[in-house]
Amino acid sequence: MKTLNCPKGHGAMKPMTVKKEMNFKGVDLEIEADALVCPECGLEAGTLQTAGALQLALADSYRAKKDLLTGYEIKELRKSRNLTQRQLADTMNIGIASIKRWETGTVQSASMDHALRMHLQSRIQADNYSGNREISLPRIKLVAKYMEDLIGKRLLKKGDKFLYLAKYLWYADFLSFKTIGRSLTGASYAALTFGPQLNNYKDLIDPIKTSNEDDSEPLSDDELRILEKVAHKFPQERMVYEAAHREKIWAEAKIGDLIPYSCAHELNEI
Ligand SMILES: [Zn+2]
Numbered sequence: 001m002k003t004l005n006c007p008k009g010h011g012a013m014k015p016m017t018v019k020k021e022m023n024f025k026g027v028d029l030e031i032e033a034d035a036l037v038c039p040e041c042g043l044e045a046g047t048l049q050t051a052g053a054l055q056l057a058l059a060d061s062y063r064a065k066k067d068l069l070t071g072y073e074i075k076e077l078r079k080s081r082n083l084t085q086r087q088l089a090d091t092m093n094i095g096i097a098s099i100k101r102w103e104t105g106t107v108q109s110a111s112m113d114h115a116l117r118m119h120l121q122s123r124i125q126a127d128n129y130s131g132n133r134e135i136s137l138p139r140i141k142l143v144a145k146y147m148e149d150l151i152g153k154r155l156l157k158k159g160d161k162f163l164y165l166a167k168y169l170w171y172a173d174f175l176s177f178k179t180i181g182r183s184l185t186g187a188s189y190a191a192l193t194f195g196p197q198l199n200n201y202k203d204l205i206d207p208i209k210t211s212n213e214d215d216s217e218p219l220s221d222d223e224l225r226i227l228e229k230v231a232h233k234f235p236q237e238r239m240v241y242e243a244a245h246r247e248k249i250w251a252e253a254k255i256g257d258l259i260p261y262s263c264a265h266e267l268n269e270i
Contacts, residue, residue: 010040018044022058025107029061056105068113069120075103077120084257091128091260092119129199131173131183131261137208138216140185140198143172143227145213150231156209162201163194164237167244170196170259171230171270178264180222191253195244199258233270243269 004013013036020033033054036045060070069077078088078099085103089096092115102108108116141156147168148155155165162169166189173183188199198204219227234240244250249263 004036004045006038006041006043008038008041008043010038013038013043013045024058024062027062027065029058029065031057031061033057052104059105059107063107068108068110069116071103071105074099074116074120078103081120086254087257088119090257091262092116128260128262129188129258130186131177132181133183133186135186135188136216137204137211138213140169140187140204140208141211142213142216142219143169143184144208146219146224146227147172147231150227151235151237153237155237160205162198162205164241166197166201167195167240168230168234169198170244171234171240171267172227174261174264174267175230175270176223176226177261178267179226183261184219184223184226189259191250191255191257191259193255195241196247196250196259230270 005011006013015034016037017032018035018037019030021028021030023029031054037043038045056071060072062068063070078085081088083091085099086096089099094112098108098112102112102116144156144165147165155162155168169185169187170189173185173187173189176182176184189196190199230240234243246269247267249259249266253259
């Protein structure tokens, strides 16, 4: 750290944390800042913090006083939900720049604060990637078996990486969310290079294959109709594969990102 001598001839000034009173957006705030201080006469030689850190300290002090989420809280909540800034921005239908600014010291509006809390503190966030349902492996197996019966092909083959099954599941889950407000299986889907796929599919394939479909809640009449619609639309595996690749909600997603269920109304092929 650089040293500085007191201009009044008292020798070296010492780095200290000082309390500063500052006015921010019309509110008087007390923040802590690192500064060089003369132990003899108390003269302060400005803060050592970067302008950015000072801005964040001010904004967070202001937000704490106004009952708004602080930048630190936004960041920690977001991480606790396992979300990137991009994923949070996408589910809120806002730009990633807003998330970056809020986390680094721009104060969000009250309505955006409300939206942030909705997405970070409630289950809405999780629901947007699981379609209002806890993931159920037996149910994925049940849906897969029913789909196999409908199209007359085996989708749960030995060594299969769910290349086709994942597309059938994706359409069925998203169509279900769109029509009855809830997915069929609770699965999350990632946009991969070869189409939408079960998120973490490598870890799920074997547990799905070995799960018992009889452990699943049975399919309702509405749910059966959704599966029949998907099978009727895509009687061949190639068809569901190619249709999925024409969907802009997959094509426009970044590779590896989760596809939110809130995009279900943008499906074009079904
Ligand atoms: Zn001095």
